[in-house]
Amino acid sequence: MKNHRHFIIHKPWGMISQFVNPAKRKKSLLGELYNFPEGTMAIGRLDVPSEGLLLLTTDGKVSEAIRSSKYEKEYYVQVDGVITENEIHQLKKGVEIGFNGKKYMTKPGKAAIIEDPKFPLRSQKIRDARHGPTSWISICIREGKFRQVRKMTAAVGFPTLRLIRVRIGNIKLENLEVGEVIEVDNLM
Secondary structure (H helix, E strand, O other), X not given: OOOOOEEEEEEOOOEEOOOOOOOOOOOEEHHHOOOXXXXXXXXXXXXXXXXXXXXXXXXXXXXHHHHOOOOOXXXXXXXXXXXXXXXXXXXXXXXXXXXXXEEEEOOOOEXXXXXXXXXXXXXXXXXXXXXXXXXXXXXXXXXXXXOHHHHXXXXXXXXXXXXXXXXXXXXXXXXXXXXXXXXXXXXX
């Protein structure tokens, strides 16, 4: 029986959630954070401008289970403008987004307005108060279509400015520094 290895990382803004760079973009890759063993895979992805919790494993069964709808994923999202409970209600019940060239109705989830979580500033400034107010919300979903959270906030009229995944199931980002990698015994 193979001894699998599992990792929790705080993915920085601007990093590709992969070990190879097929488009040869001038971006850093996961392998620059740590000497991961051969066969390590990211469980789901965070796009280049997204930050936060990313799980990695050498066990394909663990990866498949965590990517399933069994595990809730929570995101803290800074949006452009002052979002209201009306838009939060829409996000909770599901909104129509585009996915694979078709219209897609997101499954119901959780959403709430939150206080600024005071994350460290990222390497590229988002913008300042001269451009108008912003709001922070929490969104919890059990699916993960391509750029789904960004598409959801745009669908209710509030484009995403900053996106940070803070939780997958019971695993939380808390106390991990940006770029930090820790190895754990298991993920489930």
